Amino acid sequence: MSQANETPDFSDQIAGQLPYLRRYARALTGTQSSGDKYAVATLESILQDRSAIEEAGSVRVGLFKSFHAIWVSSGATMEPVDDDGPVARAHRHLASLESNTREALLLSTIEDFSISEIAEIMGTDRDEVRHLIETARHDMKDAVAGRIMIIEDEPIIAADLRDIVSDLGHEVVGISRTRDAAVEMGNREQPDLILADIQLADNSSGIDAVNDLLRDLGDRPVIFITAFPERLLTGERPEPAFLIPKPYKEDQVKSAVSQAMFFASTETLKA
Template sequence: MSLGQKLAPHLPFLRRYARALTGSQSHGDNYVRAALEAIVAAPDGFPQDVDARVGLYRTFQAIWNSTHYDEMEGTGGDADREAIAQARLAGITPLSRQALLLTAMEGFTVADTAYLIETSPEEVEALVADAIAEIDRQTRTDVLIIEDEPIIAMDLETIVRDLGHSVSGVAVTRDEAVAQAHAQRPGLVLADIQLADDSSGIDAVKDILAEFSVPVIFITAFPERLLTGERPEPTFLITKPFQRSTVKAAISQALFFNAATIEA
């Protein structure tokens, strides 16, 4: 099997990580593209002592730590998001965010994460603890949940409230979601893709975003379909079945990049 064939199954999930880390689809996908270009340019330099997934993320981490793409992308939305992020970095470092996302969202072990960010397992645990402590002090908001499966909706409600946020409503159809968003403007939306009446959570979110800007996290059993890098796609994505820690990390990271949650 060629190196490209070994890496292909892991690319959607690297895009998920990169988008969550940067708060932007285009910014994150650019980093992934740069990592792939580096591998193509020097395939002999690809890590041989670890499995393909770990080697891919290690290459990405090297690009992330050494390259800044703001100049390539120009100003505008991505630059604004990065400025917002920097404003919140007083108590949480980029390395802390990487450690949290790699463990909670990507499911790497502490040992693998230590290898990826070139530190010790003990330091990884300290970094994650620092990130969680800062997240606990994050600005609270109202969350709209768009989910037609009652058990999953209840679980999401519990996670949201455990983080200190409020639930503005739970909608099971597109029309219901839009109506609830208009009735009480949320600060965050958690949206399933397929809804009860065969309507789409994606369409519901499009309708909501046509009225006002709000960060969105999509929830799907088929993440690869929304992580192709070939069209406008979600920045934040959670895979079903999900772990509570994954949802918490995604919520906190989405709010981290949201200008509306920056404290005055």
């Protein structure tokens, strides 16, 4: 088969994985703008040399492996922050972590790679990957505990999220099922983190509820949960750093909550 016939299929495969690479990059760096710079650099590298993709176990693994090589070679650094806000505090937290721990945890829990796939992406062995993930779990869990509000209209899911969050040592200040109730509760309880579904009980929007709260409360970490994450990872507007797909896994929620509380600097969707 000719190169001309192969290229569209290869491009389609890369395009299909790009939203998830961008999600990973945002969670890793803390901002959409910084994460997208690394994603663009990855694509530019692939355009120059496709061998990393072609030699990998899959296009998805090869894409993340190419990203990881650029991330590591750049020093795994984020854009400088001069103030003493949440991003600056995140930099200080990150400086104390063992190299590659957050990367391994995110690849495992948020992106759902296997231990073998993570080892290939990071250029290490499976035992080292397991060590990195366990180290990250310990460091993130012990880093900070706070007050969390849940916006979720399904009672069973809401109860499950409450239990998961509580097991991490956080206090759940309340559960809301609609936009209006969420705004009222959030302004009353002043949560440190918001965990929100997209579609609420009265067909109102969890995105709208979050944006109302951030306008009233100021910047704070947010995690969105949705059955259709690809609809929100379009690159056409600001996106959440932490986006969990439904049906979720307990480890995904734990990782996202610990990361968001630890990093305390997520961007949110605009209505």
